[in-house]
Amino acid sequence: MNPHISIPRQHGGSSTANFGGTTPAARSEGLRMPRFFKRLFKFPQMDFEMAIWEMTSLLIAPKKVFRSIYYHKQTRNTWHRPDPSFTYLLSFFMLLTGIAWGIAYTNSVGAAVRLTFLFVFVHFLAVSLLVATAAFFFVGRLLGPGIAGLPGRRRQQGLFTREGEGEMLEFGYCFDVAIRAFFPVWVWLYVMQFVLWPLIARDNLISTFFGNTLYLVALGYYTIICFLGYNALPFLHHTELLLSPTFVYAILWFISLFGFNIPKHVGPLLVIGAR
Template sequence: MDLPSYSGSQVRSPAPISQRLPLIFRRLHRFNQMDFEQAIWQLGYLCLAPRRVYRNVYFHKQTKNTWARDDPAILVLIAACLFVSAIAWSFAYSYSARQALKLALFMIVRDYLLTGLVVATVLWFVSNRLLIAPPSHSSPADSVVEWAYAFDVHTNAFFPFFLTIYIAQLFVLPVVLKDNWVCLFLGNTLYLAGLAQYTYGVYLGLNALPFLIRSELLLSPLLPLFTSYIISLLGFNVAKHVLAVYFGS
């Protein structure tokens, strides 16, 4: 018995790993093609009017057939901001040049990228399992949350958090480390604001997708967050403990 023959069009070799990466990561080396002006505009509005940033999502979907951004300029800018922040924190803690570079690497890779990979995966899984609207004639055929878009949501939510925790906290560092209730209140409120900004940013990002329902569930972490904040005002200095763990002091 002759074995069935297959034409070349029927045999598909697996795509290389590089092709499986989201487009935004595959273009990280193309600096000359990055639109830094647009990225700076987005970072500004993420702090002032984040909903305006997500209005461009619909245009991007119509023109490029994807919800996720394909320009990594905003990733480069956030990495640069984290690098500068690490240098500033290194001065505050009298770090050596080697320690400063290590801190910058940790902030970029661990705090932003690795955390983003975990958060994006969780958001991607939860959104596609729990928040997708039931199929209907009016819903688009590709009603699915892209993993790359979930990472975009993390990126957009991370920047206001970065400004609050990495920058604003640095300016009030001598104050939040003092042992009195007013300083404790200031430091704890700073962390509440940063985490609330991140949570709200995640909600805005997924709420912008027209095929998701019950996106208000993404705001549910605010309740335990605010409850923990109230309890912490009884005497737990969040900033002091977090910085002690983060910087090992």
């Protein structure tokens, strides 16, 4: 054997063996900050035009909003959209309505400021986080694949999902669904109710009918959008069970027409904590 022949090194490899089983890059992979928070202050990268399109579609054709997640899953390999533009935009709208409600129904500047913060951080963000957390723990377990006790076959896989892939509910996606379901609630209960308050908060049949219908529509939108969001995931089945609250809302709405004006009694709860 010629001692002058050298063995070439392999390009891209390491000269030392890794006996730990995982590389530093693999270990740091699990410590990555979620992309949603990474992009929290990168405003040039946010797609506000897409957020406006989603808001418009949520009112007239909400199914379109979640139909596009297949393409997002194909390109990004995640159901969650790590773009905070929708959250920022709706937070800004809540800020404006909080100022309007504060000026109209509070007695001081401090109370108006408190109400504005309550609208943004409690009514919108905290409630959405609470709903997303509950959905993350319960929807995946109750409506996921292989759940015993539910009849029927599993749903077919999606266009870009193979058997065994992507069958895990993401918390970020649950938050996406929650904040998008909140948008029609903002339209009907924070904007329309504010505008129509002098007319619907009266003790007569017409005011009770239109005021109570406002709440029925808002809660119905919320439930339907949540259903559409989870129904779009190919690994969940029997998602129609998420529509069951609409029957309860309809029964309560019908009962309330016999003398219980919801805006008059429930509407003032929106300003609790500000006075």
